[in-house]
Amino acid sequence: MGHLAPFLRLASALSSHNCEVTLITPRPTVSASESRNISALLSAFPRIRPIEFRIPHYDALGADPFYAHNEAMRASAHGLLSPLLSSLSPAPSAIVIDISLASAFIPASKKLNLRAFVFFTSSATMLSLFAYYPRNGRALVDAEGIVLNTFEALEGDTLAALNGGRVLPGLPPVTAVGPLEPFAGGGLCARVRGWLDRQPARSVVYVSFGSRAAMSEAQIEQLGIGLERSGCGYVWVVKTKAVDREERAEEAVEVREKGVVVREWVEQEAILAHEAVALFVSHCGWNSVTEAALRGVRVLAWPLGMDQMSNAGTVERCGLGKWRGWGGGGDGEVVVGGEEIGEVVREMVAEGGGAGAGVGVGWARVGEEARRAVGVGGSSYAGLVGLIEE
Numbered sequence: 001m002g003h004l005a006p007f008l009r010l011a012s013a014l015s016s017h018n019c020e021v022t023l024i025t026p027r028p029t030v031s032a033s034e035s036r037n038i039s040a041l042l043s044a045f046p047r048i049r050p051i052e053f054r055i056p057h058y059d060a061l062g063a064d065p066f067y068a069h070n071e072a073m074r075a076s077a078h079g080l081l082s083p084l085l086s087s088l089s090p091a092p093s094a095i096v097i098d099i100s101l102a103s104a105f106i107p108a109s110k111k112l113n114l115r116a117f118v119f120f121t122s123s124a125t126m127l128s129l130f131a132y133y134p135r136n137g138r139a140l141v142d143a144e145g146i147v148l149n150t151f152e153a154l155e156g157d158t159l160a161a162l163n164g165g166r167v168l169p170g171l172p173p174v175t176a177v178g179p180l181e182p183f184a185g186g187g188l189c190a191r192v193r194g195w196l197d198r199q200p201a202r203s204v205v206y207v208s209f210g211s212r213a214a215m216s217e218a219q220i221e222q223l224g225i226g227l228e229r230s231g232c233g234y235v236w237v238v239k240t241k242a243v244d245r246e247e248r249a250e251e252a253v254e255v256r257e258k259g260v261v262v263r264e265w266v267e268q269e270a271i272l273a274h275e276a277v278a279l280f281v282s283h284c285g286w287n288s289v290t291e292a293a294l295r296g297v298r299v300l301a302w303p304l305g306m307d308q309m310s311n312a313g314t315v316e317r318c319g320l321g322k323w324r325g326w327g328g329g330g331d332g333e334v335v336v337g338g339e340e341i342g343e344v345v346r347e348m349v350a351e352g353g354g355a356g357a358g359v360g361v362g363w364a365r366v367g368e369e370a371r372r373a374v375g376v377g378g379s380s381y382a383g384l385v386g387l388i389e390e
């Protein structure tokens with residue numbers, strides 16, 4: 001979802017600017033939320049033409065089906081993707097490729113004289129590191145351009161370094177178009193919305209660790225204790241598995257006295273946009289960071305792996321939130337105690353929720369800058385228009 005969600009948003013933004021968009025998605029998808037989100041985009045944007053990329057068998061039950069799925073897609077670049085692209089009519093003028101497919105799909109696209117752009121779905125900071133990685137990283141110099149879901153106020157210095165040739169000579173132009181705005185989603189389920197609607201403005205903490213990350217049981221238990229101790233209202237998305245295959249849990253939404261525990265997919269965007277929400281305890285997946293930025297919601301960073309620690313650093317530097325050093329996950333996990341969690345959450349909600357708070361402070365300023373960047377004439381708006389013209 002971390003790759004799919006921003007791609008669907010980019011497709012909707014391009015379509016809104018009157019581009020002819022063809023959306024090529026692999027089938028079958030790994031999780032139910034992927035197919036649901038693709039369908040939601042296609043019904044909201046009927047002008048986007050869907051093409052299904054039937055990938056051959058992959059190990060859907062192995063340790064990480066997402067990687068197996070990705071490998072199967074990469075292996076199909078010449079045999080399946082090329083014939084599919086050359087059969088499109090009218091012929092496309094450019095293709096936007098996910099970073100995880102870059103080294104396989106850029107050469108295949110170039111053979112067809114298609115201009116290949118890479119959409120790197122993490123931060124500009126991660127791109128600076130990733131450009132040095134073998135395989136997909138080294139393939140970046142062969143792209144016509146790189147698209148990022150970030151914006152000036154978040155990573156202006158890094159964007160300038162990338163485009164100034166100070167990160168890696170030969171990198172193509174890097175264009176920031178974020179934070180990409182969500183398209184009309186499915187809305188919040190009635191029980192979560194009903195509960196949120198009854199809470200005072202800026203009083204609730206929203207807790208989610210993304211579409212993939214699962215915490216240890218010991219940490220989940222302490223987090224539960226911490227949320228109760230904070231005294232704040234909470235919406236807590238609990239995930240115990242890394243991949244959702246069957247998303248209907250026994251009790252999907254449990255309404256408690258102080259909060260709501262959700263064991264299924266929630267419309268995160270709708271929660272972050274709700275005025276009751278004061279704080280987002282987040283694993284700092286890049287999409288979650290940009291969504292919090294767009295809504296001006298303060299973040300308490302709790303990165304678990306991948307690019308998330310780097311993203312947590314960016315959150316702290318730009319003023320969107322704090323990273324108390326919690327996180328890590330995996331074998332070296334240090335369980336953070338409920339008492340400490342409760343204290344930090346209470347303190348941050350109090351600072352973010354009091355009368356007058358929010359005017360000019362870090363996270364509110366980041367929110368203003370985010371909306372300015374994507375508004376008409378803003379830097380990310382200009383970036384997108386420039387790409388389309390090119």
Ligand code: UDP
Binds near residue numbers: 267
């Ligand atoms: N998301 C959501 N509901 C959920 C879990 C995730 O809407 O219950 C969305 C979230 O808003 C974001 C994406 O899924 O757009 C997750 O991407 P992110 O980069 O934050 O983290 P990842 O899941 O890739 O670790």
